Amino acid sequence: MERRNPPGERIQDIWKELEPIFHEEADKGDAGGWGREVFEETARGLERYRVAGPSDEQTKALLARLTPQAAEPERPRFADRLPHAEPGSAPLWVALIRFIAPQVRLFSKAFWIVSAVIMIFGALAMPLVGRNGINSFVFVSSFVAGIGVFYALRSYGTPMSKLEATFPVSPVEMMMGRLGIIILYDMILALAASVLLSLTGQSGPLFAFIIGWLAPLCFCTALAFAAIVRFGPRIGAVLSLAVWMAQFALRDVLGPFYFMSDTGYAFWGSSRMIAFVIAAILFFVACRTIRNGGKGDKGRYDPA
Incomplete structure (x- = not known):
């Protein structure tokens, strides 16, 4: 000793x-x-x-x-080599991975598993629920995307958000990276389920079915994102859930604003176009809100 x-x-x-x-x-x-x-x-x-x-x-x-x-030195991992890649020479997919990869650790294993299980149940329920004119898979995929946004942005409005504002990455880039993980993961799950449903004859034309769930998924993701940064997590959650339930309850009454419809709906094509346009507007409003939120003495983030 x-x-x-x-x-x-x-x-x-x-x-x-x-x-x-x-x-x-x-x-x-x-x-x-x-x-x-x-x-x-x-x-x-x-x-x-x-x-x-x-x-x-x-x-x-x-x-x-x-x-x-x-x-025996450890071989450098792919994630460790990404930061050393030259931005000008790196392909687009490498830049996308470099942008998203640091955010993956914020998501627990339970998130990946629960999202996949809920998506599977939505696909399995299509033969039963579809008889009533309701596309269960579209509702479930959009619901999982919206819940994923609230999970990814759970630090917004808390003291942790002020700490994150001091990072070299801007708050907009940080949140967009987390949203990218949500959208990409849900799209991969939905694409896999779409192929299986198409092989069993439950989805109809595959491309139309993919567009059918992609538009509501982007709309619900953008709605949850904008509602959180505009009104805060609590009011944003109530507002997002109210819009989602209105889609489920009103359906045909909404006309072209019924985004969860099946391919046989009269306004199916126009509703998808409107959903994509509204999603783009909501993303723009959310990003502007985040940038303006850090300006002035009363901003949500410390001025740079």
């Missing part, structure tokens, strides 16, 4: 090292009333915060675990 000096001897040794400096400052008149007695009293008070160092056995155990890793 490592030999440790008693506290009294350790304080005396420290004072011997500091005494010449103290006398030099005293000659200049900058000692400020400090002397050996004050130093020893302060040092004894700090002894309670002293943490014991590792023993020789612990140090040897650590070296034994690190030696094999130091002998």
Whole structure:
């Protein structure tokens, strides 16, 4: 074991090292009333915060675990090579991964699993619910996307958002990266389910079915995003849920604004175009709100 000096001897040794400096400052008149007695009293008070160092056995155990890793350097991961890629020469898909990859760690395993399970149930319910003129898969996919936005932006309006505002990445880029994860993951799940439903004859024309759920998914994602940054998480959640339930309850009454309809709906094509246009407008409004929210003394984010 490592030999440790008693506290009294350790304080005396420290004072011997500091005494010449103290006398030099005293000659200049900058000692400020400090002397050996004050130093020893302060040092004894700090002894309670002293943490014991590792023993020789612990140090040897650590070296034994690190030696094999130091002998054979770890191969650089793809995620580690991305930041070193030149922005001008990197292809678009590499830039997209570099933009989104740092945000993936914010999503827990439960999020990936629950989203996939809910999407699967929505696809399995199509043969049963579709008889009533309701496309269960479209409702479920849009619902999962909206809930995912609230999960991804759960730090908005909290003290964590002020900490995130100090990062090199702007709040708009950070939130768009998280939304990109939501949209891409839900699209992958929905595409896989669409292919399976198409093979079993439940979806009709595959391309029309994909457009059928893609427009509501983008609309609900943009609506949740804009509602959160405009009204806050609580009011935004109530507003988004109210719009989603209105789609479910009113349906044909909404006319071309019924975005969850099936391909047999009279306003199916126009409703999809309107959904895409409104989604683009909501994304624009949300981004402007975030940028303007950091301006002035009362902004949500500290001015840069």
